[in-house]
Amino acid sequence: xxxxxTFSNCLQIIPKTSFLRPEELITHRHVxxxxxxxxxxxxxxxxSAAELEELQRAQDSLRAQLSVPRIxxxxxxxxxxxxxxxxxxxxxxxxxxxxxxxxSNQGKxxxxxYEALFLLEVGRLQLEYYExxxxxxxxxxxxxxxxxxxxxxxxxVYSALSRAGYIVVKHQxxxxxxxxxxxxxxxxxxxKAKVQSQxxxxxxxxxxFYTLVEKRMEDVKDIIVSQKIEAxxxxxxxxxxxxxxxxxxxxxxxxxxxxxxxxxxxPTGQSLVDQLKNETSYAKFEKLFQKFDIVQLxxxxxxxxxSIDCPLKITFDLHLHNEGFKKSSPKAPxxxxxxxxxxxxxxHHKQISNILKFHTAPLLVVSVSESKQIQAFLYHIS
Amino acid sequence: MILTLLNGTGFIFNVNDYMELRSxxxxxxxxxxxANTKGWSPNQSTLPVELSKFETQLVLDEHIAQLVxxxxxxxxxxxxxxxxxxxxxxxxxxxxQETSLKREKLRETERYMDKILTGKRNKLLKQGNMDKAxxxxxxxxxxxxxxxxxxxxxxxLVELPCEHLREHSGEKIYGPLVDTNSLKxxxxxxxxxxxxxxxxxxxxxxxxxxxxxxxxxxxxxxxVIVQDTPVIKPLELVAKVRLSVIVxxxxxxxxxxxxxxxxxxxxxxxxxxxx
Numbered sequence: 001x002x003x004x005x006t007f008s009n010c011l012q013i014i015p016k017t018s019f020l021r022p023e024e025l026i027t028h029r030h031v032x033x034x035x036x037x038x039x040x041x042x043x044x045x046x047x048s049a050a051e052l053e054e055l056q057r058a059q060d061s062l063r064a065q066l067s068v069p070r071i072x073x074x075x076x077x078x079x080x081x082x083x084x085x086x087x088x089x090x091x092x093x094x095x096x097x098x099x100x101x102x103x104s105n106q107g108k109x110x111x112x113x114y115e116a117l118f119l120l121e122v123g124r125l126q127l128e129y130y131e132x133x134x135x136x137x138x139x140x141x142x143x144x145x146x147x148x149x150x151x152x153x154x155x156x157v158y159s160a161l162s163r164a165g166y167i168v169v170k171h172q173x174x175x176x177x178x179x180x181x182x183x184x185x186x187x188x189x190x191x192k193a194k195v196q197s198q199x200x201x202x203x204x205x206x207x208x209f210y211t212l213v214e215k216r217m218e219d220v221k222d223i224i225v226s227q228k229i230e231a232x233x234x235x236x237x238x239x240x241x242x243x244x245x246x247x248x249x250x251x252x253x254x255x256x257x258x259x260x261x262x263x264x265x266x267p268t269g270q271s272l273v274d275q276l277k278n279e280t281s282y283a284k285f286e287k288l289f290q291k292f293d294i295v296q297l298x299x300x301x302x303x304x305x306x307s308i309d310c311p312l313k314i315t316f317d318l319h320l321h322n323e324g325f326k327k328s329s330p331k332a333p334x335x336x337x338x339x340x341x342x343x344x345x346x347x348h349h350k351q352i353s354n355i356l357k358f359h360t361a362p363l364l365v366v367s368v369s370e371s372k373q374i375q376a377f378l379y380h381i382s
Numbered sequence: 383m384i385l386t387l388l389n390g391t392g393f394i395f396n397v398n399d400y401m402e403l404r405s406x407x408x409x410x411x412x413x414x415x416x417a418n419t420k421g422w423s424p425n426q427s428t429l430p431v432e433l434s435k436f437e438t439q440l441v442l443d444e445h446i447a448q449l450v451x452x453x454x455x456x457x458x459x460x461x462x463x464x465x466x467x468x469x470x471x472x473x474x475x476x477x478x479q480e481t482s483l484k485r486e487k488l489r490e491t492e493r494y495m496d497k498i499l500t501g502k503r504n505k506l507l508k509q510g511n512m513d514k515a516x517x518x519x520x521x522x523x524x525x526x527x528x529x530x531x532x533x534x535x536x537x538x539l540v541e542l543p544c545e546h547l548r549e550h551s552g553e554k555i556y557g558p559l560v561d562t563n564s565l566k567x568x569x570x571x572x573x574x575x576x577x578x579x580x581x582x583x584x585x586x587x588x589x590x591x592x593x594x595x596x597x598x599x600x601x602x603x604x605x606v607i608v609q610d611t612p613v614i615k616p617l618e619l620v621a622k623v624r625l626s627v628i629v630x631x632x633x634x635x636x637x638x639x640x641x642x643x644x645x646x647x648x649x650x651x652x653x654x655x656x657x
Contacts, residue, residue: 011450011554013384015547017396019475022482025539041601043630045594058598059405066397066429070418070544074476075536084457120542121416121428130459132468136415137395137546138456140388140430146453148390152414152432159416370434370582372412372427 020069029071070123070136077126078119080111082134082142089116089127096124099327100167112170113143113151114158121159150341153368154315157339160374167319169327171336173358183209184293190217312347312355315339318364333361335378340367352379383447385438386430387555392438392449394431395545399447407446408579409437410597415544429544434582435559436570442557443571450552468548476538483538484531491527495520565645566608569636572645573606583607586625592634602631604649609637612646619650627652 020028042051078095082088091102091109101119102111111119119125120139127134129142144151161168186209192198204210276282317333319325338355340346347355347365355363356379363379383399385392394400394411403409411434413427433441441447460468491498499520506515560567566589573580579593583605592604605626614635626633635648 009554010551011384011448012549012551013450013452014549015545016398017545017547019543019547020541022479022539025479025541026482026486029539041599042595043601043603045600051595051599054599055596059401059596062598063397063401065417065426066400066413068417068419068428070542071539072542073536074538074540077540118416121418123418123542126540126542131465132460133472133540133542135395135546136430136542136544137386137393137452140393141386141453141456144388146387146390146451152389156414163416369584371584372414372432373585 020071025071028069031068070121072123078124079126079128080116082116082127082129084129084142087113089113089125092128100169100325103170103327114155117143117155118159118162150339153342154339156368156372157337157366157374158316161316161318161337165321166334167321167325168316168337169319169330169333171314171317172330183213186210186213187217190214311344312338312340312351312365314355314363317361335364336361337364337366340365342368342370346377347379349381353381356381384552385433385441385447385449386552387449387451387453388430389432391435391559392433392441392447394433395429397429397544400429400431403441403446405596407441407444408574408577408596409433409441409446410579410581411437436567439557439559439562439567440571440574442559443562449555449557451555452546452550452552455550455552456546476535476540477533479538480533483533484528487531488524488527491524492520495523498523565610565638569606569608569645586629586631588622589636591631604632604634605629606634606636609635612637623650623652 042054045051076095078091078098079093080089080091083090089111091098091111094109098109101115102109104110111125116125116127117139120127120134121136127139129138134142144155158168186204186207189200189204190213193200200210314336316337316339317330318335318337319330320334323331323334325331336355338347344367352363365377365379367375367377369375383402385394387393394403400411403411411431413429414432415428415430417426417428419426438449442449499518502523503515503518506512506518562568570580570590573590573592579595579597579600581591581593581597581602583590585591586605588605589608590606591602592606593600593602605622607622612635622635623633633650635650637646637648638644639646
């Protein structure tokens with residue numbers, strides 16, 4: 001917001017409501033709230049008594065939904081202190097499961113702003129600021145701030161994905177583990193050394209295959225140079241694949257055919273695509289393709305530095321609960337989450353491939369609409 | 383009514399204020415808080431309600447509420463006196479629960495009296511105290527429970543209030559938050575002044591949705607598309623109108639008059655001669 005155009009002055013605020021009385025605390029502690037199912041909505045406002053009654057019911061239900069208080073025993077919540085300078089919450093006392101929240105630093109457990117606010121709103125955390133217990137309102141001021149900020153959207157996404165059953169953690173750039181060196185890698189490295197005079201990387205030289213491969217290549221070179229070719233029987237595999245050049249005609253005699261096309265082609269109920277796998281030419285092509293070495297082209301459309309040239313950043317990693325998530329040594333995440341800033345274009349192919357180059361998990365691009373609806377789009381390049 | 387400035391717009395933390403804004407002033411906002419109800423349904427949100435910048439601006443323009451920046455007051459460390467006052471108040475609220483908690487404990491005991499009585503009798507029988515077992519009554523159990531009740535501070539209930547319940551201060555913000563001369567804002571305000579509920583139209587790829595009454599029980603009746611000029615490409619017209627026909631709403635194009643003094647609305651409906 002522009003301060004220049006604003007003129008402001010001070011206002012004393014005395015809240016209209018007060019803390020609940022002891023009896024109210026007890027009666028309101030376990031408020032069971034059932035979502036209102038009002039049936040079909042109306043398309044016209046006819047100002048009838050029935051309508052007014054329906055509206056009243058719906059409003060009462062909404063009011064009930066919005067008034068569920070957060071009441072817990074003093075000793076029943078985790079306890080954390082907000083540190084304004086570092087913008088983190090330091091956990092003083094844990095309560096309940098904490099495996100999926102926070103990070104440790106020098107023996108202390110800290111919560112990120114979204115974790116602290118989430119735990120506070122679901123009633124699991126008592127957050128203190130200068131020895132006073134913060135209200136939800138104060139938590140919003142302290143943790144998310146008065147200025148327009150992406151924190152608000154990040155919090156909404158964090159909350160929604162957490163409630164949807166994922167473990168949501170701050171994105172950690174992953175060092176891709178070097179795959180074990182195979183003899184093929186040695187061959188390629190040697191070829192590159194010979195043809196493009198690139199030095200052979202150390203980790204390939206260390207491979208047990210390296211000397212073997214080098215030797216074998218020398219042997220082959222000798223054979224080629226000395227022209228001692230052992231006549232090997234050359235087999236040619238004919239592929240009987242010919243196009244029907246005639247005009248396509250309907251079968252002369254419509255035989256007793258099953259009623260549907262699907263039933264005709266797939267008597268066993270498989271999909272039409274699977275049906276093609278039974279063709280003789282399929283097996284032949286399959287065999288042929290297996291002989292090829294498929295080499296990924298090293299495109300020139302990406303830079304080797306992750307941070308350059310892409311305005312989109314991965315914010316969260318999603319893990320699944322049944323995969324034994326560990327904070328200290330997280331495995332590869334199930335999804336990487338990018339939160340699309342408002343009025344931002346969706347990423348194009350180049351950006352996606354650039355990001356996927358460094359991350360193996362499928363990419364979830366999440367946008368928060370003006371009406372605070374959250375939409376997620378799953379990206380993968382086949 | 384007071385709105386708290388957060389995220390550069392107005393937020394509401396009090397349920398009465400929100401219900402008044404909604405039912406009296408037709409301001410919808412969007413609940414963005416995470417509910418603490420069991421089940422964690424992703425659709426269930428709660429207070430606070432975040433108003434869009436248009437809504438906040440409108441509420442300021444119409445003098446329905448004031449927008450206040452509380453950051454200074456709520457971020458400042460309390461003075462020693464304030465802190466002492468707070469702690470005394472907090473402690474008194476804990477201690478005040480003693481009688482209520484005791485009453486609740488006894489009520490719970492009464493609720494499960496049958497089970498407790500059988501359990502206690504069995505225990506006495508095992509110890510060979512036939513007479514005592516036969517003589518044990520509900521009153522005895524309640525008396526025992528009442529005599530042995532010890533108030534434990536840790537068991538006192540603490541409410542995490544939604545709105546900040548202690549007296550504090552804030553700086554009034556007069557805005558403007560949006561360009562009040564922009565066509566889109568003028569259209570938003572005009573539709574609202576006609577007594578409709580107006581919300582963002584992003585769910586339908588449009589600018590606004592107009593409801594004949596509270597969206598709790600009414601479907602949107604119109605999809606409003608803001609046009610910078612009265613000129614529209616035929617394909618665009620077909621696409622927008624077809625969408626609105628499919629979702630059973632009217633398609634409204636809104637644009638400025640040439641002198642920018644008036645807003646023109648054009649409603650397009652689908653005419654099907656076969657019906």
